[in-house]
Structure formats: structure tokens, C-alpha cells
């Protein structure tokens with residue numbers, strides 16, 4: 001049994017904390033909102049993020065960060081990407097021992113183009129951890145919280161820490177694999193949110209399964225093209241954090257990214273969508289980040305560019321679809337195979 005703190009009491013932080021409780025760990029869920037802490041303790045529910053779910057009696061709720069992390073062996077960061085740096089800075093002030101750092105967030109930071117583990121490594125004092133583990137895969141909080149079978153990958157360059165994370169979380173309904181390809185796992189988890197926005201837009205426009213299958217597969221080609229250039233193992237993208245997470249987010253109404261895209265496709269303005277959602281839609285910032293990165297490194301990403309243009313009202317969804325369908329004719333796999341060939345000839 002381990003003592004673990006989960007930082008971030010939104011839908012995913014709460015669902016992950018519940019898995020850890022099921023595995024009989026000593027679990028502390030931290031929220032930055034004192035009112036939410038009081039309500040969760042009183043009602044034993046997280047009314048805003050998982051309204052129908054009863055919280056386990058063993059789950060301890062904290063709003064004081066230093067108390068939440070006292071003597072814990074592992075810290076699971078599950079806040080939106082834009083809050084990762086702030087949390088690490090806070091941890092530098094209150095953490096007084098070495099821990100295993102695991103994160104469950106999915107995003108890329110605009111301007112730096114950093115993945116989550118890169119942001120953590122830049123902010124968190126090196127003496128507090130050995131390496132970072134990313135826990136990622138096709139996993140809607142709503143389904144995990146009712147114990148539906150779910151599979152994920154714990155990725156770290158440090159194999160021992162990935163195995164520790166697998167051991168911490170794995171159970172009968174939550175199967176965890178390990179991987180050393182943290183670059184691929186983080187990029188797959190973050191970039192699928194862009195394609196999920198696109199799948200939502202396509203559905204919102206009234207297009208059917210052919211269009212969505214095209215977005216998923218050509219989206220996967222885009223994701224693996226960028227990720228392979230950034231050092232990922234291309235095989236990761238036929239796994240849980242590639243095609244797996246794309247399927248779950250592009251085809252489910254649980255997905256906030258799909259829902260936001262669906263409303264964009266129906267012509268609802270972005271500011272209205274975001275105020276309606278009340279939850280994080282990571283794909284918006286990640287689209288900005290990846291659009292910048294692709295431009296800087298001259299990587300062809302027509303779907304991402306199209307979604308960026310829809311978000312920032314540069315082109316209408318219909319114009320983007322027309323442009324994607326009438327781009328220069330090209331081969332389906334040649335660009336990726338030549339990338340791989342270059343990699344292995346080096």
C-alpha cells in the first residue's frame with residue numbers, strides 16, 4: 001500500500017483517485033478550491049465534474065497542498081496543461097522529500113512547444129524526483145468512475161518508475177501497460193485532441209462516418225509525422241496513445257474536445273462554447289502550439305492548420321473541408337516511410 005496525492009479534483013483527477021482507492025492505497029485528493037473541498041466532504045460527491053458518482057469513503061480531500069503531500073510516495077498531477085507550471089512552483093515550496101512524479105494531463109504548451117514532462121522538468125526542483133511518468137490512453141473519466149474496462153500506458157524513460165506506476169494503478173478494470181516512449185505517448189495523448197475537435201466539427205457540419213474515418217486516419221498520419229520528427233517511436237501510434245486515444249475521443253460524446261468541435265461545426269462562436277462547457281478543452285491551446293511548431297519546423301499538417309483556421313475564424317469549416325479535399329494529389333504512406341528510412345540510415 002502506498003501513500004499517494006492526486007493534485008487536481010476535476011473529472012480525471014477524481015476518477016484516478018478512485019482507482020487508487022480501489023487498490024487500497026492511502027489516497028489524498030487535493031483541490032485548490034476550499035468550497036469544493038467542503039462540498040465534497042459533506043456530500044461525498046464531486047457535483048461539478050462527476051455528479052452521479054459516490055466518492056469512496058477512504059478518499060481524503062485536502063485544500064492545503066502541504067498537508068496533502070505530507071510523506072507521500074507518489075504525486076499524480078492531473079490539472080489542465082496551463083496550470084502545470086504553477087503547481088510545480090508551489091510544490092517546490094512545500095515538498096521536502098523525493099517522490100515519484102506521475103502526470104495524467106494531455107497538452108502542449110504554446111510558444112515553448114513543451115510536452116507536460118518537459119514543463120515539469122523545467123519547473124520542479126531536481127532533488128525532488130528521479131524522472132517523470134506519463135499515464136495516458138483511451139480513458140474517459142465518466143467510464144473509469146463506473147469501473148468500465150479501460151487500458152492505459154505508463155510511459156517513462158525510467159523503466160522502474162513506469163513499472164511502479166503500472167503496479168500502483170493496475171486492477172481488474174484498469175489495465176496498465178508500460179512504455180519507454182514518453183515522447184510518443186505524450187504527443188499522441190495531446191495531439192489527438194486537435195483531431196477530436198475536427199471530428200466534432202465534421203459531425204456538426206452533418207458529415208458522416210466516411211469523413212470521420214478520414215479525419216482519424218489522416219490525423220494519425222499527421223500526428224505520427226510530427227512525433228517521429230520529434231523523436232517518438234512510430235509504433236507507439238498504432239497503440240493505446242495513438243489510434244486508441246484517437247478512436248475514444250473522436251467517436252464519443254463524453255469527449256469535451258469532440259463536443260466543442262461539434263458546436264463549432266454548428267456555427268456557435270468559440271467564446272460561447274467555452275463558457276458553456278465549464279471544463280477544460282485542451283485541444284484549443286494544443287492546436288495553437290502545434291500550429292506554431294509545424295510552421296517553425298516546416299512539417300506538413302493540413303488538418304491541424306485547418307482546425308486552427310476554424311478556431312481563429314480565418315476560414316469557415318466548409319472552406320477548410322473543401323481545401324482539404326482538393327489539396328495537391330499525394331501518396332498515402334510515402335512521406336512517413338521516407339522519414340523512417342532517414343531515421344534508420346542515420
Ligand SMILES: NC(=O)C1=CN([C@@H]2O[C@H](COP(=O)(O)OP(=O)(O)OC[C@H]3O[C@@H](n4cnc5c(N)ncnc54)[C@H](OP(=O)(O)O)[C@@H]3O)[C@@H](O)[C@H]2O)C=CC1
Pocket residue numbers: 008009010011012013031032033049078079080081083086087104105106107139140141142278279280282
Ligand atoms: N476527463 C477525462 O476523461 C480525461 C482528462 N485527461 C486530462 O487530464 C487533465 C485534467 O482534465 P480534467 O480533470 O478532465 O479537467 P476538468 O475540467 O474536469 O477539471 C480541471 C480541474 O483542474 C482544476 N484546476 C484548474 N486550474 C487549476 C490550478 N491552477 N491549480 C489547481 N487546480 C486547477 C479545476 O479546478 P476548478 O474547478 O476550480 O476550475 C478542476 O478541478 C487534462 O489535461 C485532460 O486532457 C486525460 C484523460 C482523461
Ligand SMILES: O=C(CO)COP(=O)(O)O
Pocket residue numbers: 106137138139140193196245248249254255256257258280281282
Ligand atoms: O483524453 C480523454 C480520453 O482519453 C478525454 O478527452 P476530452 O478531454 O476530449 O474529454
